[in-house]
Amino acid sequence: MNWKPAGIALLTAMILVAGCLxxxxxxxxxxxxxxxxxxxxxxxxxxxxxxxxxxxxxDLPPGVTTDGISDVDALVSAHESALRETGFRFEARxxxxxxxxxxxAVQHGRATAGLSTVFARLNVTGxxxxxxxxxxxxxxxxxxxxxxxxxxxRIRPREERGVAKSNTIRSILHSxxxxxxxxxxxxxxxxxxxxxDRFSGNGGFENVTDYDATLVVDSAGRVHRFHRFIETDGxxxxxxxxxxxxxxxxIDRPEWTDEAGRAVHADLRTTTDSGRxxxxxxxGDALPAGSTIELGHDGTTYAATFEHALEPGETAYFYFPxxxxxxxxxxxxxxxxxxIRFEGSYSLTIVTSTGVIVQSSGFSVGYDESKAP
Numbered sequence: 001m002n003w004k005p006a007g008i009a010l011l012t013a014m015i016l017v018a019g020c021l022x023x024x025x026x027x028x029x030x031x032x033x034x035x036x037x038x039x040x041x042x043x044x045x046x047x048x049x050x051x052x053x054x055x056x057x058x059d060l061p062p063g064v065t066t067d068g069i070s071d072v073d074a075l076v077s078a079h080e081s082a083l084r085e086t087g088f089r090f091e092a093r094x095x096x097x098x099x100x101x102x103x104x105a106v107q108h109g110r111a112t113a114g115l116s117t118v119f120a121r122l123n124v125t126g127x128x129x130x131x132x133x134x135x136x137x138x139x140x141x142x143x144x145x146x147x148x149x150x151x152x153x154r155i156r157p158r159e160e161r162g163v164a165k166s167n168t169i170r171s172i173l174h175s176x177x178x179x180x181x182x183x184x185x186x187x188x189x190x191x192x193x194x195x196x197d198r199f200s201g202n203g204g205f206e207n208v209t210d211y212d213a214t215l216v217v218d219s220a221g222r223v224h225r226f227h228r229f230i231e232t233d234g235x236x237x238x239x240x241x242x243x244x245x246x247x248x249x250x251i252d253r254p255e256w257t258d259e260a261g262r263a264v265h266a267d268l269r270t271t272t273d274s275g276r277x278x279x280x281x282x283x284g285d286a287l288p289a290g291s292t293i294e295l296g297h298d299g300t301t302y303a304a305t306f307e308h309a310l311e312p313g314e315t316a317y318f319y320f321p322x323x324x325x326x327x328x329x330x331x332x333x334x335x336x337x338x339x340i341r342f343e344g345s346y347s348l349t350i351v352t353s354t355g356v357i358v359q360s361s362g363f364s365v366g367y368d369e370s371k372a373p
Contacts, residue, residue: 049186055192059190083246084115095239096237110249155260192216224243276334286309291353292350294347295346315331321339343366
């Protein structure tokens with residue numbers, strides 16, 4: 001079981017896309033990563049008459065008053081509830097520029113009424129290239145992510161994390177000082193435009209030199225569009241969102257989920273309190289031979305392949321030898337003092353030879369030399 005340095009896997013993007021899903025106009029059924037646009041053979045021109053009205057005369061959504069945002073959580077909750085009831089389709093684009101380099105992430109997705117089925121795609125280009133797709137039913141989330149390092153699959157129980165970029169909306173509303181800029185009434189209903197050109201100091205950004213954000217919301221609380229631009233220390237970030245429809249047609253299960261369906265259900269417990277990392281198999285399926293464990297730390301990932309299956313009741317050990325030799329992965333317990341004590345933050349991924357992730361987690365270890373034995 002030889003360890004070697006490897007590039008850090010781009011699993012973060014796969015995890016993130018699983019939590020904030022939406023939709024894109026397309027065919028009735030989605031059976032792959034490609035959503036094909038369709039058009040009618042005839043087109044009828046329509047004209048929408050828009051009338052500007054006073055905020056005092058408008059039916060404002062929950063959390064919004066004539067003075068601006070009064071309750072961020074109330075507005076976000078209304079957005080989620082309205083779209084959960086009908087289903088939705090949206091498109092989002094995020095751009096980051098720094099040191100002359102640009103990274104663009106484009107997300108498309110859709111959800112049926114009640115969020116019973118969800119499908120989304122993410123495409124990242126620029127400094128690195130990454131593509132992912134996520135499909136959800138009532139109980140399960142199946143993800144596929146592809147980077148230069150290959151394709152990875154992940155299957156896990158469903159836990160709702162947000163509806164149609166609601167977590168991003170919450171972050172934007174907290175980060176700016178919003179006021180009502182414009183209210184208009186049209187056939188499609190009332191649209192309230194909220195604008196902020198000052199950073200509130202919230203949102204995890206430091207040294208903000210430029211800020212601008214706009215949200216367009218209806219009386220029920222649905223956010224139809226938003227835009228935010230922010231500059232910090234020469235780095236710019238922008239994010240745009242458009243709600244394409246407050247509905248979605250049926251969504252078929254993509255064929256690629258069959259690969260992820262070959263998941264290994266192994267209860268693996270990883271712990272360390274010394275100079276070795278223990279990988280204990282506590283039950284379930286055997287971890288197949290050919291599976292890989294990847295440990296990332298300080299920008300480097302060390303990877304090793306299990307030459308033999310790890311059966312329930314067995315334990316494997318990883319450690320950096322105290323004499324400075326190559327990292328080791330063994331079955332016999334090398335003892336607490338065999339390796340250099342773990343300290344700092346680590347990422348840990350265990351994946352089968354077919355790319356199905358068995359475990360993905362992180363851990364941190366603190367160490368005080370004054371308390372060492």
